[in-house]
Amino acid sequence: MDSSKLCSDLNAKFPCEGLKFASWRGGLPAAVISNGLCDAVVTLHGGHVCEFAPKGSKPLLWLSSKSHFEEGKPIRGGIPVCWPWFGGAQQPAHGIARLSSWSVKSASREADGSNLLSLELRSTEDSLKQWPHQFKVVLEVKAGSRLEVGLRVFNTGSSPFSYTGALHTYMPVSKITDVSVSGLEGASFVNQLDKASCVQQGSVKFGFELDRLYTDTVSTCVVDDPGWGRRISISKEGSRSTVVWNPWVEKSARMPDFGDEEYWEMLCVETANAGPDKVEVAPGSSHLLKTVIAEIR
Ligand code: TA6
Numbered sequence: 001m002d003s004s005k006l007c008s009d010l011n012a013k014f015p016c017e018g019l020k021f022a023s024w025r026g027g028l029p030a031a032v033i034s035n036g037l038c039d040a041v042v043t044l045h046g047g048h049v050c051e052f053a054p055k056g057s058k059p060l061l062w063l064s065s066k067s068h069f070e071e072g073k074p075i076r077g078g079i080p081v082c083w084p085w086f087g088g089a090q091q092p093a094h095g096i097a098r099l100s101s102w103s104v105k106s107a108s109r110e111a112d113g114s115n116l117l118s119l120e121l122r123s124t125e126d127s128l129k130q131w132p133h134q135f136k137v138v139l140e141v142k143a144g145s146r147l148e149v150g151l152r153v154f155n156t157g158s159s160p161f162s163y164t165g166a167l168h169t170y171m172p173v174s175k176i177t178d179v180s181v182s183g184l185e186g187a188s189f190v191n192q193l194d195k196a197s198c199v200q201q202g203s204v205k206f207g208f209e210l211d212r213l214y215t216d217t218v219s220t221c222v223v224d225d226p227g228w229g230r231r232i233s234i235s236k237e238g239s240r241s242t243v244v245w246n247p248w249v250e251k252s253a254r255m256p257d258f259g260d261e262e263y264w265e266m267l268c269v270e271t272a273n274a275g276p277d278k279v280e281v282a283p284g285s286s287h288l289l290k291t292v293i294a295e296i297r
Contacts, residue, residue, distance in 0.1 A: 003029045014107040019115045021104075024050075026069025031107065033115050033143045040115075040143040045071060046098040047119045047139040050078040052147045052293070060147065060232055060293050062172040062266040066257045074098045076257040077170045077266075079149055079291075081139065084131050084163035086243075086274040095165065096130050097121060097137060105138060114144025123156070133161040146294035150237075153289075155281040162280040166243060166272035167291045169234065174227025176206045176246055176264050183221035184242065189214040190275065206267065209248035213275050215241050221269050222296065230295060234269045237290040241277035243270035 001009075003023040010021035010029070018035030024043060030050070033040040041051040053059040063077030074080055074094070082094035092099055105118035121137045128134070134157035142148035149167055173179045180203040187200045192211035200214065203224070220235040221242060236242075245268040247255065252263045271291035273279045279287045 003027045010104055014104055016107040016115065017109045018113075019107050019109070019117065024069075028069050031104075031117050033117075035109070035113060035115050035143070037113050037144045038147070040141075040147070042117055042119070042141055042143075043069075043075065044102050044104070044119065045069075046075055046100065047081050047102040047121060047137075048075050048078055048098065049141055049147070049149055050075060052143065054145055054295060057295055058228060058230070059172055060295060062170040064258050064262055064266075066259050066262075068257050071101070072099060073257075076255075079170070080168040081151060081165070082168050082270075082272075083137065083151065083153070083165035084133075084135075084161075086164040086166050086272060094168065096127060097165075100127075102139065110142070110144070112144060114142050117141045117143070133157055133159075135161070146292060148290065148292045150288055150290040152286050153279070153281060154286040155283050158283050160280055160282050162278050164272075164274050164278050165289060166270045166274055167289060168243075168268060168270045169291060169293065170266055170268050171223060171232060171293075172265055173223065173225050173267055174265075176267060178227045179223060179225045179267070180205050181221055181223055181244055181267070181269060183219040184214050184217060184244070187214045187217045187219070187242075204244055206246050206248075209251055210244060210246045212244050213241060213272070214244065215275055215277065217242055223267065223269060233292075233294050233296050234271065235292045235294075236271040238288045239271045239273055239277065239291075241272040241274045243272050243274060244268065245270070 007021040024030035067076035083097040102119040
């Protein structure tokens with residue numbers, strides 16, 4: 001269906017103050033939110049929270065200037081939904097959810113002035129060929145003075161399944177070598193570049209390719225950005241692993257949808273179920289992975 005026709009049908013079906021469906025970048029149908037507390041954009045492609053900025057603040061999410069905005073390709077930035085696998089060991093990398101077209105389940109304005117949007121993805125004959133399990137996944141986005149994103153995975157089949165995944169959050173920073181990430185002090189991590197097992201000493205600092213899977217941690221992380229005089233907290237539920245990533249020089253140059261110099265202005269702190277933090281869901285049960293991103297005032 002043509003994007004503008006779909007959006008007008010969605011606006012008729014889900015009338016909602018502060019939230020309108022519209023054709024966004026690349027013509028992708030998206031929920032465009034502007035509710036006095038924040039501005040945000042969520043595309044149906046990938047169930048992808050692309051933009052979020054509290055009113056009067058710089059954005060808390062980062063998008064590459066080189067990102068694709070088309071079916072079949074992941075969006076580079078925002079919060080990619082990595083599911084039902086995390087990483088590139090299986091193709092497509094980071095799973096099928098971020099390449100799928102999600103449907104709208106509900107849209108509402110909450111009493112606190114925020115907007116609540118629920119998107120849904122269900123198993124299909126095609127998805128069963130890529131991942132042989134029946135599922136329903138609901139992405140719940142609460143956009144207000146802070147951003148809450150929950151990924152609830154339901155097992156709608158008759159046998160247990162297990163998966164890995166992440167809410168792969170990209171955030172803007174003033175200058176990567178001037179910022180740090182706290183909250184992971186003393187946590188064990190696997191360096192994804194050489195698979196070495198390490199323990200985090202002090203806060204995480206940047207100045208080289210950094211790709212770390214922190215295991216057995218439920219901590220809230222804080223990005224401390226003195227250049228912009230701000231701190232961003234990333235708290236979580238349903239997750240015992242956190243991934244921190246900055247591609248630095250060579251990896252940036254290898255990614256066609258990432259500017260060669262963009263590593264200076266971004267980092268990822270990802271709320272994950274990755275590595276040993278694999279999730280098993282029994283038939284009829286569900287698991288919630290949730291991240292809350294807020295500016296610390
Ligand atoms: O979360 C870090 C990571 O796994 C990196 O290894 C890098 O591959 C990044 O994800 C982006 O993956 P993508 O498939 O989106 O290019």
